[in-house]
Amino acid sequence: MNGGRLKVDALSVRYGGVTAVEDLSLTVEPGTCLALLGANGAGKTSTLRGIGGLESAAGGVWLDDLRLDNLPASRRARAGLGHVLEGRHVFKSLSVAENLRVAAARAARRPELDPLDLLPELRPMERRLAGGLSGGQQQMLAIARAVAGAPRVIMLDEPTNGLSPKLVGRTIEILAGLRDAGFAVLLVEQRVEVAQKLEADVVVLRHGHVAHRVRGTDPDLPDLLQAAYLS
């Protein structure tokens, strides 16, 4: 079984005097997708970074019964919290295959899902340097690296950012594949269509607070988002 339940209780993230996220609680069940939507600066990235241990945060974070919030980021990752950071983090001077090997070497167990089965388009590129791949291909590799790390929950920060419409569609398929493989998927997005097509649970953030909790399939979602973006 790939997935685990991610539970976040009363998360707050502050940068000096700036409160980026306050009192945010959410749960992502295995085999489901939750999308955090909201305007620029609403606190989406800070939420993922707080959960992942990349920013200091108050509040509780659990993966099933294991409490993570007192662990450093590396231990959270080994416990099964995968994190695809904003901006295609890959080792540019290593090949695709080496990128995957490094990620697998850090993992606490073997992944049940072979990343190249999820992303077969990377197979012909295994020997190429990651730095020579297109932006979209690097984004696919970043997702593959997270899967190679044998996660149980996968967090992704704007995985469709800067992609062509065709690759946005492919990314949605890949995210659906992760969800259907049983992972709990926590996604930060700017594109409402991604949440809609994935039939995700949606949390709309506004100024670091939850403005709405709706289903991605809710026909009111675009209007709610517009109101949240304008206020």
Ligand SMILES: Nc1ncnc2c1ncn2[C@@H]1O[C@H](COP(=O)(O)OP(=O)(O)OP(=O)(O)O)[C@@H](O)[C@H]1O
């Ligand atoms: N390292 C930092 N230092 C100080 N303030 C920060 C830092 N990172 C983010 N912030 C502030 O925290 C708030 C939330 O930022 P965050 O990046 O989490 O929002 P976001 O919803 O992900 O935005 P975007 O869609 O633009 O990426 C903003 O006011 C931002 O200016």
